[in-house]
Amino acid sequence: MSDKRPDLKDVNERMRGLMARTTHGRDDFEDLVIVPLFAVVVALVFGALIMLATAVDLPTIGRSFVALAVGSVGSLSAWSETLTASIPLVLAGLGLGLGFRAGLFNIGAEGQLLMGGLAAVVAGFTLSGLPWIIHLPVTLLIGALVGALYAAIAGFLKATTGAHEVISTIMLNLISYRLLDWLLRQPFIQREGRSDPISKDVPPSAELPRILDFIDVNLRLHAGIFVMLAAVALVYWMLFRSKIGFAFRASGENPSAANYAGMNAAFVIVLAMGTAGALAGLAGATQVTGVLGRASPGFSAGIGFDAIAVALLGRSHPIGILFAGILFGALEAGGRQMQVDAGVSIDLIGIIQALIIIFIAAPLLVRAIFPWGFRKRGKKAGEA
Amino acid sequence: MTFLNKMTTRTGLAAALLAGTVMTASAFTACQVTDTGGIDDAGFNQTAWKGVQDAMAADDSVEGRFLESQAETDYEANLNSLIEGGCDIIVTVGFLMGDATKAAAEANPDQKFSIVDFAYDPTIDNVLGQVYATEQGAFLAGYLAAGMSETGVVGTFGGINIPPVTAFMDGFYYGVNYYNEQKGTDVSVLGWNPESKEGLFTGNFDSLDDGRAFAENLSQEGADIIMPVAGPVGLGSAQLADEMGTDQLKIIGVDADQTQTDPEKADVYLTSVLKRMDSTVTQVINMAQDGSFEGGLIVGTLENEGVGLAPYGAFEDTVPDELKAEIEAVKAGIIDGSITVGM
Numbered sequence: 064m065s066d067k068r069p070d071l072k073d074v075n076e077r078m079r080g081l082m083a084r085t086t087h088g089r090d091d092f093e094d095l096v097i098v099p100l101f102a103v104v105v106a107l108v109f110g111a112l113i114m115l116a117t118a119v120d121l122p123t124i125g126r127s128f129v130a131l132a133v134g135s136v137g138s139l140s141a142w143s144e145t146l147t148a149s150i151p152l153v154l155a156g157l158g159l160g161l162g163f164r165a166g167l168f169n170i171g172a173e174g175q176l177l178m179g180g181l182a183a184v185v186a187g188f189t190l191s192g193l194p195w196i197i198h199l200p201v202t203l204l205i206g207a208l209v210g211a212l213y214a215a216i217a218g219f220l221k222a223t224t225g226a227h228e229v230i231s232t233i234m235l236n237l238i239s240y241r242l243l244d245w246l247l248r249q250p251f252i253q254r255e256g257r258s259d260p261i262s263k264d265v266p267p268s269a270e271l272p273r274i275l276d277f278i279d280v281n282l283r284l285h286a287g288i289f290v291m292l293a294a295v296a297l298v299y300w301m302l303f304r305s306k307i308g309f310a311f312r313a314s315g316e317n318p319s320a321a322n323y324a325g326m327n328a329a330f331v332i333v334l335a336m337g338t339a340g341a342l343a344g345l346a347g348a349t350q351v352t353g354v355l356g357r358a359s360p361g362f363s364a365g366i367g368f369d370a371i372a373v374a375l376l377g378r379s380h381p382i383g384i385l386f387a388g389i390l391f392g393a394l395e396a397g398g399r400q401m402q403v404d405a406g407v408s409i410d411l412i413g414i415i416q417a418l419i420i421i422f423i424a425a426p427l428l429v430r431a432i433f434p435w436g437f438r439k440r441g442k443k444a445g446e447a
Numbered sequence: 448m449t450f451l452n453k454m455t456t457r458t459g460l461a462a463a464l465l466a467g468t469v470m471t472a473s474a475f476t477a478c479q480v481t482d483t484g485g486i487d488d489a490g491f492n493q494t495a496w497k498g499v500q501d502a503m504a505a506d507d508s509v510e511g512r513f514l515e516s517q518a519e520t521d522y523e524a525n526l527n528s529l530i531e532g533g534c535d536i537i538v539t540v541g542f543l544m545g546d547a548t549k550a551a552a553e554a555n556p557d558q559k560f561s562i563v564d565f566a567y568d569p570t571i572d573n574v575l576g577q578v579y580a581t582e583q584g585a586f587l588a589g590y591l592a593a594g595m596s597e598t599g600v601v602g603t604f605g606g607i608n609i610p611p612v613t614a615f616m617d618g619f620y621y622g623v624n625y626y627n628e629q630k631g632t633d634v635s636v637l638g639w640n641p642e643s644k645e646g647l648f649t650g651n652f653d654s655l656d657d658g659r660a661f662a663e664n665l666s667q668e669g670a671d672i673i674m675p676v677a678g679p680v681g682l683g684s685a686q687l688a689d690e691m692g693t694d695q696l697k698i699i700g701v702d703a704d705q706t707q708t709d710p711e712k713a714d715v716y717l718t719s720v721l722k723r724m725d726s727t728v729t730q731v732i733n734m735a736q737d738g739s740f741e742g743g744l745i746v747g748t749l750e751n752e753g754v755g756l757a758p759y760g761a762f763e764d765t766v767p768d769e770l771k772a773e774i775e776a777v778k779a780g781i782i783d784g785s786i787t788v789g790m
Contacts, residue, residue: 092529134528138630140527140531144524144528147524258610258613258644259609260607260609279554281554281555283527314765330656350520354523359543360607360650361518362518362519363521364518365518377773396524399514399521399524399525399528400528403478403514403515403528403529405464406512408515409514409515409517413673432550
């Protein structure tokens with residue numbers, strides 16, 4: 064029987080293997096949860112050691128970690144800051160994670176975020192006069208759309224010429240910085256009476272409303288958090304429940320198998336890049352409409368790069384990315400408090416973030432440091 | 448799940464360690480938010496922070512805290528964390544923080560604010576602006592540069608095209624022109640045109656590489672004296688001058704006396720255009736302490752020594768006495784109004 068339709072059977076076999084790898088079983092619990100958890104702990108310990116090495120005394124180190132905790136989760140305003148910082152990280156991280164699943168290493172979230180954010184600002188002030196119920200969603204959608212188009216350039220180049228997306232997205236990032244500088248000087252976009260590159264303000268009807276300002280006007284948490292949660296749910300559904308998500312994952316796991324199974328590789332690449340860009344653009348749009356209220360050079364503030372770390376830490380899983388994004392938001396908010404209370408440099412937070420990534424990228428190292436945290440290899444799952 | 452138990456033990460230990468550290472309360476807390484570039488930028492932010500340090504040194508009850516902004520997006524977040532931190536006064540450093548400071552001041556009318564380099568019109572009741580007539584100091588620097596240049600070409604570049612930066616460049620340009628008028632010379636200025644408001648800008652306040660590259664370009668165009676107006680970016684230019692030798696390239700520092708803040712390269716600085724943010728910041732802290740604080744504006748000029756020219760440092764003997772005397776005369780002229788800084 065196998066000699067009748069060998070190729071199809073082979074493909075089926077491959078597809079089953081593929082399915083097994085993309086749906087996580089209990090065995091993956093350690094890789095998905097324990098490794099990131101330990102990576103964070105080890106990074107914090109190393110952070111303390113680095114502080115010791117730079118002649119910071121023990122009480123100050125203690126105080127800085129208390130400040131890190133208090134500033135990130137210790138009060139309502141700390142939570143507000145943590146979540147505010149995590150919104151663009153999660154959104155852009157979702158896009159990158161989706162790209163990773165499709166086998167695309169997209170470094171271009173920074174540029175997509177800048178372009179999407181700028182488009183949202185422009186849409187915000189040109190369409191002013193509309194009621195907010197139309198104005199706000201349209202503004203966000205235009206941001207997402209422009210982000211998608213910008214990312215699709217890299218996807219299109221890869222699909223048609225084979226240009227590697229790592230190179231083309233890095234180049235597109237550089238182009239976006241200068242393009243932004245130039246666009247911000249155009250009379251159509253530049254704020255009246257200013258000679259430096261800065262855009263006009265986003266009118267209130269296009270702003271994401273602050274949702275906690277009835278408690279305290281200084282709480283910055285805005286409605287972008289609902290956009291973020293909706294995006295997590297949408298990406299989860301897309302990746303694991305929809306046909307196109309299956310095509311993304313299949314192409315990522317084994318492009319030739321996916322191709323043999325009748326998936327159009329070029330289409331999948333462009334679509335996956337476009338979706339990733341839409342999410343990055345949306346991240347930029349929520350940032351300008353929820354936090355900044357305008358665009359200025361470098362308003363992305365490295366979010367697009369931090370989001371790569373978030374996607375890796377979250378293991379390209381929407382729920383994982385949500386938690387990873389909140390963790391990075393907490394590090395940012397807490398790091399600020401660390402500087403205020405203990406006078407420890409904000410750069411230390413950057414070091415801790417980098418260490419987390421190193422340990423995530425090297426699970427064997429984490430296993431070696433914490434042998435008692437993991438079940439012995441070869442034992443069956445469920446024994447713990 | 449043994450690892451969980453161990454983790455709990457560790458957390459317990461850590462908590463015990465921390466219990467011993469209690470924050471000491473002080474009578475007056477002055478907080479500062481820096482602009483991008485960092486607190487140790489040997490110029491702008493560092494000078495403003497020195498004002499807080501001076502206030503701390505003069506009065507033990509004053510405690511100072513600062514927060515560095517790494518990007519423009521940090522301004523509002525940093526202000527927010529300080530508003531909760533029980534600061535008696537919050538000093539924001541930099542023109543770009545104007546919007547964020549205004550928003551925070553309006554949302555928190557009982558909190559005292561002061562901002563360096565921004566003047567609000569109309570004034571805000573709880574914000575005291577600190578601005579400086581830096582064009583006056585830079586005018587002197589331009590005159591000096593024109594007198595010292597051997598190639599007949601001097602240069603300048605800025606960080607971002609905003610008034611507090613271009614004020615330096617304006618003054619420098621007009622100072623060179625004034626020298627040309629007086630002496631009938633034809634020294635030209637590269638990097639800035641005060642009429643079209645266009646010139647050379649690095650686009651940031653933190654890349655030392657840019658400082659080096661921009662200085663290199665200007666030097667290739669013949670400039671032998673360069674004034675970088677971009678905070679720590681200028682340190683990159685100083686590095687280049689150090690390598691080329693000061694007979695090829697001299698640097699004019701800005702904000703602080705850079706022979707003091709950048710001592711390793713002290714030899715390359717012909718002089719520095721001083722912007723005495725330290726003195727106005729200390730002044731504002733004292734006003735907040737004794738209750739005389741009110742919203743409005745403090746302006747630093749040559750006359751009240753809010754701006755000025757630093758000593759000539761390593762070039763003390765190289766700068767001709769005649770030129771030194773002329774600069775003193777020009778300074779007096781600006782103060783009494785007989786010389787106007789401008790076209």
